[in-house]
Amino acid sequence: MQFRRALGLLPLALLLLAWELAVQAKVYPPVLLPPPAKVLMVFIDDWDTVLGNALASISRVAVGISLAFLFAVPLGLMIGRYRLLDTMTDWSIQIFRSIPPIALIPMALLFLGIGDKPAIALIFLAGTWPLLINTIFGVRGIERTLLKVAKAARASEFLVMKDIILPAALPAIFTGLRLAVGGGWLTVVTAEMIAVKSGLGYMILNAQLTFRSDLIIAGIIVIGAIGLLADQAVRMVRAHVCRWQEGLTASPE
Amino acid sequence: MSKFLECIGVGKIYPGKTEPVEALRGIDFTCDAGDFVCLLGRSGCGKSTLLQMVAGLEKPTSGQIVIANRELDGPSPEAAIVFQDHGLFPWMTVQKNVEFNMKARGVLAAERRATATQFIEMTSLTGFADRYPHELSGGMRQRVGIARALTTRPKALLMDEPFGALDAQTRGKLQDEVLQIWEKQRTTVLFVTHSIDEALLLADRILVFSPRPGRIAADIKVDLPRPRTSQSPGFVALARELRGLVGADREID
Ligand SMILES: Nc1ncnc2c1ncn2[C@@H]1O[C@H](COP(=O)(O)OP(=O)(O)O)[C@@H](O)[C@H]1O
Ligand SMILES: [Mg+2]
Numbered sequence: 001m002q003f004r005r006a007l008g009l010l011p012l013a014l015l016l017l018a019w020e021l022a023v024q025a026k027v028y029p030p031v032l033l034p035p036p037a038k039v040l041m042v043f044i045d046d047w048d049t050v051l052g053n054a055l056a057s058i059s060r061v062a063v064g065i066s067l068a069f070l071f072a073v074p075l076g077l078m079i080g081r082y083r084l085l086d087t088m089t090d091w092s093i094q095i096f097r098s099i100p101p102i103a104l105i106p107m108a109l110l111f112l113g114i115g116d117k118p119a120i121a122l123i124f125l126a127g128t129w130p131l132l133i134n135t136i137f138g139v140r141g142i143e144r145t146l147l148k149v150a151k152a153a154r155a156s157e158f159l160v161m162k163d164i165i166l167p168a169a170l171p172a173i174f175t176g177l178r179l180a181v182g183g184g185w186l187t188v189v190t191a192e193m194i195a196v197k198s199g200l201g202y203m204i205l206n207a208q209l210t211f212r213s214d215l216i217i218a219g220i221i222v223i224g225a226i227g228l229l230a231d232q233a234v235r236m237v238r239a240h241v242c243r244w245q246e247g248l249t250a251s252p253e
Numbered sequence: 254m255s256k257f258l259e260c261i262g263v264g265k266i267y268p269g270k271t272e273p274v275e276a277l278r279g280i281d282f283t284c285d286a287g288d289f290v291c292l293l294g295r296s297g298c299g300k301s302t303l304l305q306m307v308a309g310l311e312k313p314t315s316g317q318i319v320i321a322n323r324e325l326d327g328p329s330p331e332a333a334i335v336f337q338d339h340g341l342f343p344w345m346t347v348q349k350n351v352e353f354n355m356k357a358r359g360v361l362a363a364e365r366r367a368t369a370t371q372f373i374e375m376t377s378l379t380g381f382a383d384r385y386p387h388e389l390s391g392g393m394r395q396r397v398g399i400a401r402a403l404t405t406r407p408k409a410l411l412m413d414e415p416f417g418a419l420d421a422q423t424r425g426k427l428q429d430e431v432l433q434i435w436e437k438q439r440t441t442v443l444f445v446t447h448s449i450d451e452a453l454l455l456a457d458r459i460l461v462f463s464p465r466p467g468r469i470a471a472d473i474k475v476d477l478p479r480p481r482t483s484q485s486p487g488f489v490a491l492a493r494e495l496r497g498l499v500g501a502d503r504e505i506d
Contacts, residue, residue: 143338143340145336145338145339145340146340146342148305148310148334148336148340149334149336149340149342149353150353150357151309151310151328152308152309152310152328152332152333152334153328153333153353153354153357153358153405154327154328154330154357154358155353155356155357156357159356159357163342163345163353163356164342167342167344168344170344242344244343244344244345244385244387245343245344246387
């Protein structure tokens, strides 16, 4: 299974090959397009730069998405459960979620200055909407009989939330989390090009100023690899937490 | 024998999407503690509506329902309900599902566990306590639903076509088990069915419903000795009478 998944790397291998051929054919001068081997050297010679900036980006996303989770999931559970709250928020959510976080960079800079704060704020926003919308969706999808069982048993509202609404919505919440982590990762790189002086986004923009195209390409590779790993990590946690779903839904494999 | 359940002029009108739906009109009946009463009729006669009102899940739009000398206002602690589609929580094991009604009442964990084990045994589910609902057959799932309903030792057991989705053999077995439980626990049972045979096998008394709006068309006492089979003397004659009352068509077997 994992081996067949790895087959999905085929287009990437072809790209690598084309890159090497382009270098051999001297399509671009080496300053612009360094050979793959030189980019590989970045991970040996400049590993501390790459690692430091990668950790900076990862921790921003971790903080931003955690805050988004703590905010959006409880709110989504409430909105999904109570019609009135839904009516009162629906259109606003639809409007907010169509604003790309990048469009808010200027505002974030004005109000929060340069540094971690504007970057984390933007990641928070990027993660909030998919989490919120998927949580609401998850609560909506709950089987009505289950709520009747709870009502007939005279379960408290807290127990209904904790033992019924939350677990019922968990698969959808994880779908939201995957989207949020993906969106947060896109946002952090962009935000770092403008709003902070560290992180992978900052690193590759800075590399452009110093004509280090090898560092740019290495940065892009790291961004892609971390994106993949983060997504896989969320999927694994989901598979573990939602074990009870096994055999209930059609799996794609 | 004392009057345990009273319905006095009970009616229900649903708002409906386009126009109001009158599901029930002028339902009057009383039943004694320990009675096994079947509600029989084609689909759409308002049987589920009546059961849900007795369970306190729906409010009557007219009239009143009295259980154990108290007018019903929301779900009664004296009643427990079993649904056709089980209403099991897919993320809880059999054990946790059976414990739920007790948990809703704040019963402590140790006592919950002991009581659940007792009813898991009574419903022949021993050995399946740690399974998830999707790992069980339809008949076993319904046993879990019944076990859960019994844990609070309800004076009224409300069952809405509990065996409607089961094959004939499983159905027959569960009917026997329900009778055994009823004889042992001496609880009042309201049992919705659209099967004349099922009603005759189980009930002391059959309320026959007619549609549009739902009313009680007949109140038939079943004096056949127990245990009964469809070959019992008198069974065939009663079945014929009921077929006439129900307005037999292909829906009723
Ligand atoms: N929640 C509801 N909203 C509107 N109409 C309903 C609702 N529940 C049931 N009805 C209508 O009330 C009538 C009786 O339904 P029901 O009690 O389910 O009958 P039965 O259980 O005998 O099949 C039907 O016409 C049904 O369409
Ligand atoms: Mg029904």
